[in-house]
């Protein structure tokens with residue numbers, strides 16, 4: 001299982017790189033817009049320095065034609081690093097670009113996947129990752145879990161090296177569903193992690209444990225303190 005962050009907000013990446021086993025960072029032009037007009041390449045290199053070379057960094061091309069996408073991809077790998085996965089929309093221009101980029105050994109994440117058919121074409125084009133848009137499919141009345149399951153089955157059937165990096169999540173349950181359907185990776189905003197880990201039920205349980213402990217050993221005494229007291233005697 002790979003957990004990625006769908007943000008380029010440096011403070012959030014620094015924070016969650018320490019908290020979870022962070023497998024990487026993804027972005028798209030809308031996510032970049034949220035940060036304002038940052039120094040794009042410098043910002044992405046900064047993210048790389050936080051997450052490290054073993055984690056995956058996915059940066060989206062913005063060109064509209066095959067030629068423009070390929071040029072964007074070369075600019076991305078030249079100005080960030082060669083390990084970056086270039087995100088390419090899975091449309092006609094993008095699929096043609098993916099074929100060219102794979103011939104040039106550039107890592108590719110086929111993105112904007114709303115259908116099983118797009119995913120199948122992206123697998124055949126040699127994409128390293130597929131990014132199906134979970135919540136957006138749900139909003140369109142598409143069975144996102146089934147799309148992911150069918151793509152995962154196909155990848156397994158043909159022993160393809162392509163992995164499914166599910167994206168566009170609005171709930172924790174959607175992330176679970178994507179993994180259950182066979183996605184190897186999921187990218188999510190920090191809102192998903194917060195709602196999973198800052199749940200009041202968890203805080204209440206921790207508070208109850210603290211109260212019970214302190215009622216016996218006294219406020220401010222923890223297990224490390226007890227151990228220190230043993231050493232002092």
Ligand SMILES: O=C[C@H](O)COP(=O)(O)O
Nearest residue numbers: 006027028136167168169
């Ligand atoms: O890059 C794709 C995003 O994960 C899409 O997420 P969104 O549907 O929340 O905009």
